[in-house]
Structure formats: C-alpha cells, structure tokens
Amino acid sequence: MSKKDVGILLLLAGTVLILIGMLATSWELILYPYFVMIGIILAIGLGKILLSSKHLITIPSVSSAIFIILFMLLDVNGWASATGGGNATKYFLGLVPTTFIFLVCVSSTVILLSFLYIWVFNYENRLKINKNKTFYT
Amino acid sequence: MNSTIIAILVIYMAVCIVIGVWATKRTKTSSDFFIAGRNLGMFVMSIAAFSSVQSGFGLVGGVGLTFSNGLGFVTGALIAAPIGFVLTWFLVGKRMWELGEKAEIFTLGDVAEYRYNSKGARVWVSFAVILGVIGYLGTQVQAMGIVMNTILGVSPKVGAMIGLAILAAYAVGGGMIAGVYTDVVQGLIMIIVSLFVFIYAIQAGGGMLEITQTLQEAEPLMASPTGMFPIITVACWFFLMSFGMAGQPHLITKFLMVKNVKELKWGAFTAGLAYLVTILLVVGIGLSAAALTIKGEFPSISSADETLTTFLLEYTPPVITGLVLSGLLAAIMSTGDSFVNLGAACIVRDFPKAFNMKVKNELLWSRLAVVGLLVASALFAFYMDTLVGLLGVFGFGTFASALFPVIVLGLLWERATAKGAIASVIVALASNFILEIGAKYGLKLLPPGVINGAFAFVISIIVFITVSLFTYSEKEKVSGEMKEIIQG
Numbered sequence: 231m232s233k234k235d236v237g238i239l240l241l242l243a244g245t246v247l248i249l250i251g252m253l254a255t256s257w258e259l260i261l262y263p264y265f266v267m268i269g270i271i272l273a274i275g276l277g278k279i280l281l282s283s284k285h286l287i288t289i290p291s292v293s294s295a296i297f298i299i300l301f302m303l304l305d306v307n308g309w310a311s312a313t314g315g316g317n318a319t320k321y322f323l324g325l326v327p328t329t330f331i332f333l334v335c336v337s338s339t340v341i342l343l344s345f346l347y348i349w350v351f352n353y354e355n356r357l358k359i360n361k362n363k364t365f366y367t
Numbered sequence: 368m369n370s371t372i373i374a375i376l377v378i379y380m381a382v383c384i385v386i387g388v389w390a391t392k393r394t395k396t397s398s399d400f401f402i403a404g405r406n407l408g409m410f411v412m413s414i415a416a417f418s419s420v421q422s423g424f425g426l427v428g429g430v431g432l433t434f435s436n437g438l439g440f441v442t443g444a445l446i447a448a449p450i451g452f453v454l455t456w457f458l459v460g461k462r463m464w465e466l467g468e469k470a471e472i473f474t475l476g477d478v479a480e481y482r483y484n485s486k487g488a489r490v491w492v493s494f495a496v497i498l499g500v501i502g503y504l505g506t507q508v509q510a511m512g513i514v515m516n517t518i519l520g521v522s523p524k525v526g527a528m529i530g531l532a533i534l535a536a537y538a539v540g541g542g543m544i545a546g547v548y549t550d551v552v553q554g555l556i557m558i559i560v561s562l563f564v565f566i567y568a569i570q571a572g573g574g575m576l577e578i579t580q581t582l583q584e585a586e587p588l589m590a591s592p593t594g595m596f597p598i599i600t601v602a603c604w605f606f607l608m609s610f611g612m613a614g615q616p617h618l619i620t621k622f623l624m625v626k627n628v629k630e631l632k633w634g635a636f637t638a639g640l641a642y643l644v645t646i647l648l649v650v651g652i653g654l655s656a657a658a659l660t661i662k663g664e665f666p667s668i669s670s671a672d673e674t675l676t677t678f679l680l681e682y683t684p685p686v687i688t689g690l691v692l693s694g695l696l697a698a699i700m701s702t703g704d705s706f707v708n709l710g711a712a713c714i715v716r717d718f719p720k721a722f723n724m725k726v727k728n729e730l731l732w733s734r735l736a737v738v739g740l741l742v743a744s745a746l747f748a749f750y751m752d753t754l755v756g757l758l759g760v761f762g763f764g765t766f767a768s769a770l771f772p773v774i775v776l777g778l779l780w781e782r783a784t785a786k787g788a789i790a791s792v793i794v795a796l797a798s799n800f801i802l803e804i805g806a807k808y809g810l811k812l813l814p815p816g817v818i819n820g821a822f823a824f825v826i827s828i829i830v831f832i833t834v835s836l837f838t839y840s841e842k843e844k845v846s847g848e849m850k851e852i853i854q855g
Contacts, residue, residue, distance in 0.1 A: 238780050242832045248606065249825045252817045257602035264606050268454070274779050275458040277855020310598055314591025316583060324575025325590075326583075332442045332592035333650065337643055343453040344636035350457075351632045 233281075237274045241267055257310065261301055269294030279354055286353070289346050296339055304331050375689030376518055379556070379697070380533050383549050387537025390545035397729035400542030401473040401712050402624045407547060409630040412621055413637035415547040418554030418697070419617045419705040420448065421645055426557075426698050427510070429646075430678075431671035433653020434660075437582075437594020441653070443604030445646045449639035451612025456635035458613055462778045463622035464631065465852050472623060474709070475616050475774060476717030482777050482849060485785035486721045491792040493717035495769035496616050498796065500710035502762060504744035507703040512748070514699065517676050518692050524749055530700065531741055538704045539737045543624065546704040553697030558641055560694045561648035563687055564679075568651030571682045572658045581658040589657060597816035607821040611767025613775045617705035648691075652678045707744075711736035764820015768795035771824065772831035780835075781853050784843045787835030795827035 244267040251259025272290035273280060280286050307327045308315040315328030322330040394400055407415070425445065432440040466472050470481055475496060480489040508527050515526025537545040572578040582589040593601050612618065625631060656674050659665035668677050675695070679688040714736045719726050726732055772795075773788040802819035805812050813822055845853065 234780060235782060238776075238782075238832060241776075242829065245825050245828045245832075249822075249829065252599075252603065252822055252825065253814060255597075255599045255814045255816060257598045260599070260602040260606055264610070267610075271779070272454075272457055275855065277853075279855065304592070309592055313587040314593040314598075316587035316589065316591030321576055321579065324577075324579055326579060329438060329579075329590060329592045332438070332446065336442070337446045337449075337646070340449040340453060340639040340643055341636070343450065343457075344639055347453060347456055347635050348632055 234274055237270050240270050241274075244270070262298065265294050265297040265301070268297065276350065279350075279357070283353070283357070286350070289350060293343060293346065296342065297336075300331060300336055300339070303335075304328055307331065369685040369688070371685035372518065372689035372692060375686065376693050376696070379552075379693040382552055383533055383700070384536045386548045386552065387541045387545045390537065390541025390548060393544050394540065394542050394730070397716075397733060398471075398473065399544055400730055400733050401708065401716070402467070402620070403543040403547050405467060405624055406626045407621075407624045407630070408626065409633050410637065411547055411551050412625050412630065413634040414554040414641060415550035415701075416618050416621045416634070417452070417638040417641040418550040418557065418701045419546075419621075420452075420612070420615060420702075421554075421557060421642060421698055422507075422702040426645070426648065426695055427514075427672055427675055429649035430653045430656075430675040431673075433594070433649055434656045434674040435671040436596055437589045437657075438592050438650070438654070439594035439596030439601045440604070441646060441650055442592040443596070443601035444608045445649060446643075447605045447608035448612060449642040451609040452618075452639045452642065453635045454609060455613040455618060456631065459619055459775055459778055460622055460631045460634070461628060462852050462855070463619055464625055464628050466778075467623040469848050469852070474712040474717055475620065475770065476713065476720070478774060479777075479788065480720070482774075482845070483783075483785035483788055484846075485788070486723075488773065488785045488788045489717060490721045491789050492770065492773055493713045493721070495765065495792050495796060496709055496717075497713045499616070499762065499766050499769075500706045500713070500740070501744065501747070502765075503706045504703060504710070504740065505747045507699050507706070508744050508748035510699050511696070511703070514692065514696050518696075527745065527748060530696065531745055534700055534703055534707070535738065535741050538707050538741075539734050542733065542737075543708050546701075546708055547621075547624065549704065550701045553694070553701040554641060556690060556694040556697050558644050560687065560690045561645045564683065564691055565647035565651035567683050567687065568648075568655040568678070571678075572655035578654050578658040581661050582654065585661045599814075599816040600818060603816075603818035603821035607764060607767055607818060607824055611763065611771055611820075611824055614767040614769070614771030615763070616709050616766060616770060617702070619770075619774065620709065707737050707740050710740045714740075762820070764818070764823060765795065765799045767820060768799060768824040768827040772828050776828070776831060778853060781845055781850060782835055782839045782843075783831070784835045784838045786838040787831045787833075790834045791827040791831035794830045795823055798823040798826050 244263040247263040248260050269290040272293055276286055309328040315326055318326040320327055398404055429440055429445060466478060472478055472481060476489040476493040479492040480486060511530035512523030512527030515521060515530055516523045537549055569575055579590045588595055652675055656665050656678050666677055666681060679691050711733045715726055715729055715732045769792045772791045777783045777788060802812055
C-alpha cells in the first residue's frame with residue numbers, strides 16, 4: 231500500500247468521524263477531523279515534490295495546526311457557550327474576542343495559505359530549473 | 368428611482384454589451400466559446416473565478432441573514448469560501464491546467480472521461496452539472512427580476528426579461544470570452560462598492576464598538592461569531608464551503624482557460640482577497656442595520672432580503688447606491704453567464720460524446736444551446752415555480768458532493784475507479800434531492816442544524832473511496848500521462 235493510499239484511508243476515517251459528528255451534533259467531531267483532513271489532502275496534493283523534499287511536510291502540518299489553534303482559541307473564549315462569547319467586555323477593533331478571532335484571524339488564513347501556495351510554486355520551479363541545469367551540465 | 372442610479376445601471380449594461388460585441392468578434396472556435404481560447408492571464412482568470420462564485424445570494428441573502436440572525440452565515444459560509452479557493456488552487460489548479468495541455472478538454476465531462484476512461488463517468492458528471500445549471504439559472508432569473516423591479520420599478524417578469532436580454536447579448540455571441548471579461552468588470556464593481564459601503568455602514572452605525580455594544584445589550588449572540596445560528600450549522604457550512612469549493616464547476620473549469628501554468632501562482636491570493644473584500648459589505652450592512660433597528664433608526668422592512676436595498680437608499684449617496692445595485696446585478700449575471708456556458712457545453716459536447724455522436728459546427732450549436740437555455744430558464748422561472756423550487760435544491764452542496772470526489776479525489780488518487788465515480792455521483796444526487804425535498808415538505812431526516820448538502824457531501828466521499836477500494840483492478844490502471852498528472 232502506497233503512502234498516498236494510506237493518506238486516502240486517513241481521509242476516509244476523517245470523513246466517517248465528520249459523519250458521526252453530524253449525527254451526534256458535535257461541532258468538535260466535525261471541525262477538528264476536518265482540519266486534520268486539510269493537512270492530509272494538502273500532503274496528497276503536493277504529490278511527488280513531497281517525496282523528494284520531505285521538509286515540505288511542514289506546509290500541510292502548519293495549515294492544519296493554524297486552524298486547530300484558532301478554533302481552540304475560539305473554544306477557550308466561549309464560542310460554543312450559550313452566548314457564543316458575545317457577552318465579553320473586552321474588545322478588539324470594536325469586536326468581542328470570538329468575533330475578532332473569526333473575522334480577522336480565521337479570514338486571514340486565506341492570505342497565509344495563499345502565500346504558502348506561492349512559496350511551494352516557487353520552490354517547485356526552482357527545483358525544475360536546478361534539475362534542468364544538472365541535466366545539461 | 369433616482370436618475371443617477373438609473374444612469375449608472377444603464378452604463379453598466381452598456382459596458383456588458385460592448386464587451387459582448389468585442390468578444391463575439393474574437394470567438395471563432397468552440398475552444399474560444401467554452402474555455403476562452405485558453406488564453407487568460409492570472410488577473411482575469413482569478414477575478415472571473417471569484418466573481419462567478421460570489422452570487423446574488425451571497426450578497427443579498429448574506430446581508431439579510433446577518434441582519435436577522437447575526438454573523439453565523441458570514442463566519443460559516445462566506446469566510447470558508449475563500450479558504451476553499453486556496454485549497455482548490457493547491458489540489459487541482461495545476462492538474463486541471465495540465466489536463467488541458469495534454470488533451471482537448473473543455474468540460475468536466477471531458478475530464479471525467481479522460482480520467483476514468485469511461486463514458487458512464489462522463490454522462491453522470493454531465494447530468495449532475497446540467498441539473499445544477501438549470502436550478503441555478505432559474506433562481507438567478509428570479510433574482511434578476513426582483514433586483515430590476517427594485518431599480519426600475521418594472522414588474523419582476525419584465526425586469527427578468529431585460530436582464531436576460533443583456534445576458535444573451537454577450538453570452539450568445541461571445542461565449543466564455545465575454546463571460547470572463549464581463550466577470551472581471553462585474554468583480555471589480557463588487558470589490559470597489561464593498562469597500563465604500565463598509566465604510567458608510569460602519570459610520571451609519573456609529574462605529575464598530577457602538578454597533579457591537581448595541582447588539583450585545585439586545586442579544587449577546589448577535590455580537591458573537593455564530594449569531595443566532597446553531598454552532599453545528601456554522602461547522603457544517605464551514606466544512607462544506609471550504610472543502611466543497613473545489614467541486615464547483617464554474618470555478619474549476621477556469622483552470623482550463625489559463626494560458627500558462629505560471630499564471631496560477633498569484634491566482635489563489637487574488638481570488639481569495641477579492642472575495643474577502645466583498646464580505647465587508649455583508650458584515651457592514653448586516654450588523655449596522657441590525658444595530659440601527661434596535662435603536663429604532665432603521666425603516667421597518669417586510670423581509671430581511673430588503674435590508675440591503677433599504678440601507679442603500681437611506682444611508683448612501685445615489686452614486687454608491689447605483690454602483691452597489693449594478694454590483695448586485697453583476698453578481699447575479701456573472702453567475703448566470705458561467706452556468707449558461709456550462710449548460711451549453713453539456714448539451715452540445717458532453718451528452719453527444721457520451722453516445723459517440725459528433726456534433727458538426729459545435730460553435731453554432733453552442734450558441735443555439737445558450738439561447739435555448741436562457742429561454743428555458745425564463746419559462747421555468749415564470750411559469751414553473753415548483754420546478755425551479757425543486758431544481759433549486761441542486762446548488763452548491765450538490766456540486767460539492769457530486770463533483771468533488773469524482774474530479775478532485777480522482778485527480779489525486781490513482782486507485783479511484785469509474786465505478787466509484789459513478790456510484791458517488793448517484794448517491795450525491797439522490798441524497799441531496801431526498802434530504803432537500805424532504806425538508807421542504809416537513810420531513811427532516813437529519814438532526815436539527817445539520818446542513819443537508821454537507822451531509823450528502825460526506826456520504827459521497829465515503830461512497831467514492833469505499834467503492835473505489837473494492838472495485839480497483841488492473842483494468843482500472845491509469846495511463847502514463849494521467850499518472851503523471853495525478854502524481855503532481
């Protein structure tokens with residue numbers, strides 16, 4: 231069984247957990263497996279470049295970790311409580327902490343992940359150029 | 368309606384028609400018609416991608432939902448969407464582009480047949496696309512009628528006819544070239560107005576802190592990220608909208624239109640940032656209008672969907688109102704043109720190819736198919752409300768559940784099989800239909816708060832992987848070229 235097959239089986243396991251989460255109405259069982267799945271599918275998506283540059287595993291790991299940390303932070307600040315953290319008396323940019331984390335930090339992951347994509351893109355190109363140089367010299 | 372607002376709208380429509388005429392001259396082959404001649408640069412492709420995904424519902428519905436129920440829709444669905452853009456670029460961006468390089472691939476049906484070497488996979492993928500297209504088009508026509516009615520005061524039917532005529536003016540002749548360039552104009556309008564309106568909205572509400580404190584005093588949940596929505600709903604939306612984005616045909620077919628793989632590099636950033644900016648409009652007006660209502664300073668409205676137009680007319684100058692209403696129409700039309708093109712591709716290319724039929728003069732027939740689809744969608748919207756309602760359930764969740772496993776997982780995993788693909792599409796369509804129609808008629812099969820589309824999405828992924836694992840054999844082995852694409 232290849233590493234990719236293992237990855238797909240892990241995706242399957244994550245999806246089953248999400249299904250259970252939906253039936254048990256547990257947001258934790260939906261979102262936390264999902265964030266792990268993001269890392270797994272990004273690792274699969276990186277394809278053969280990950281096999282040759284093992285350190286790139288940090289990209290999917292960091293992606294998953296960021297979401298997990300942000301949602302744990304949300305949880306600590308009471309987003310799952312009866313008021314969703316809406317009764318807080320501390321404000322960041324005029325927002326309660328849970329709303330700030332979502333509207334500012336979670337949405338900023340778009341920018342962060344985009345930069346990771348650009349970085350991988352450049353890295354892949356550099357590898358190809360170096361490979362060509364080695365081939366012709 | 369104020370003459371400035373009408374003038375801005377007329378200018379916007381004229382620009383769409385001019386682009387249509389220009390694009391018609393450039394459209395000479397079916398490749399031009401379906402994939403814009405595979406000649407798009409990064410900016411055009413990514414703005415067109417964002418603009419075709421940001422629909423009228425995201426803006427009008429989003430503002431209404433935020434006004435009435437707080438931020439749950441924004442945090443669950445709207446913020447997840449641009450995250451989905453980045454995942455899509457990561458997972459299938461290059462792979463879709465490479466497919467287009469290696470073979471004559473214009474549609475997702477083409478992708479399915481090439482990937483699985485199966486006409487059955489092509490038929491089922493195309494069937495899923497066409498169901499969604501008809502559903503989406505019917506609802507876009509109805510939305511167009513409502514917006515035109517607000518702006519011009521004409522009846523919704525006449526308004527929809529005017530909107531459809533403009534859409535036809537550029538979509539029939541100019542195909543996808545007209546589609547993407549009008550999408551760019553439409554996308555830029557949405558971005559600019561969202562920035563301006565956000566500032567107006569926050570000022571009208573007395574600043575962000577005052578808005579938050581007003582909402583907190585009335586109902587703390589309104590100041591929270593989930594709003595009045597159950598947390599499980601927000602979680603389901605977040606999962607569906609981010610992961611499922613890679614299954615949206617109007618987004619992933621855009622990768623086939625890019626001229627050079629290098630153009631993909633900044634695409635996720637551009638499309639994601641553009642979408643994030645438009646969320647400001649929803650957050651700004653939605654929260655500000657809710658706070659103003661609590662203070663008794665917002666006019667009473669009969670439906671939450673009127674929040675956007677009421678706010679604009681009361682709190683912004685006519686130029687901004689005109690631009691936002693044009694932006695709104697833009698959001699509806701840009702989604703409509705993408706879908707009409709996808710539908711034409713299914714009719715003229717996918718279904719005939721599935722039955723080994725060759726369509727002569729594909730370009731002419733594609734144009735006729737666009738006309739046919741526009742007429743049919745108008746008839747459905749005007750005279751078959753129930754049918755539009757039924758087909759309207761085939762939306763984002765259907766595309767996510769029917770196409771994500773087949774296309775995205777199929778392009779990532781060598782052992783995916785045609786049987787797995789077909790089984791997952793059938794299960795996705797059936798589960799979406801049963802769950803949505805059941806809910807419509809009071810039969811709620813899932814626990815409260817669970818989103819039907821998200822549930823169907825999960826089921827289809829499980830079916831796809833499981834059936835593929837059990838049906839994989841040497842016969843299913845992918846070709847060398849396909850293997851190269853899958854390996855990335």
